[in-house]
Amino acid sequence: DGGITQSPKYLFRKEGQNVTLSCEQNLNHDAMYWYRQDPGQGLRLIYYSQIVNDFQKGDIAEGYSVSREKKESFPLTVTSAQKNPTAFYLCASSAEEGGTNEKLFFGSGTQLSVL
């Protein structure tokens, strides 16, 4: 089945620790995105990538880092600089911008909590 796979489903971070969230897609999409979801605040954009080896900061990039070495993969690292990391993290991809097929496909998310 084509889709987006996020892992792990649940992740716990100790203070001062960096953790990495995995996102893999087999939809052959060029664009990939990371959103953070907090209750009552909707989704906020962390980073996005339009093409391999290129990515841009979103609205809340501080304390996060990403890489895009392969088209299929867009991992997100939550660094120790992110002081409030507890949230639900969603990865998404899209094939076409501005056309009739433009839409985001989302993974099932990773819930990150601080120990």
Added chain:
Amino acid sequence: AQSVAQPEDQVNVAEGNPLTVKCTYSVSGNPYLFWYVQYPNRGLQFLLKYITGDNLVKGSYGFEAEFNKSQTSFHLKKPSALVSDSALYFCAVREAGRRALTFGSGTRLQVQP
């Protein structure tokens, strides 16, 4: 800057009654507007979008949305609600030239049997 507002945190409706979930937006230029739905502990699923053309857009699961340029609104509607429609609904906007969507804060729809 692009932004979107969903003024209602929760909407309650009885099964079989029509439902409306409100959304207003702010962009420079022409908007690309979307509705997504999120079921518990899941990612978001695409419902419908407005790019250009007819102001009434039809989408998945019997939902539709009405684009109103003068009121900068894109309200989600359904003629007859089902209990299974209960979920969290997000409106999103992208203005031409921008690369990513901005989402609203979400509206929880509760359909009572």
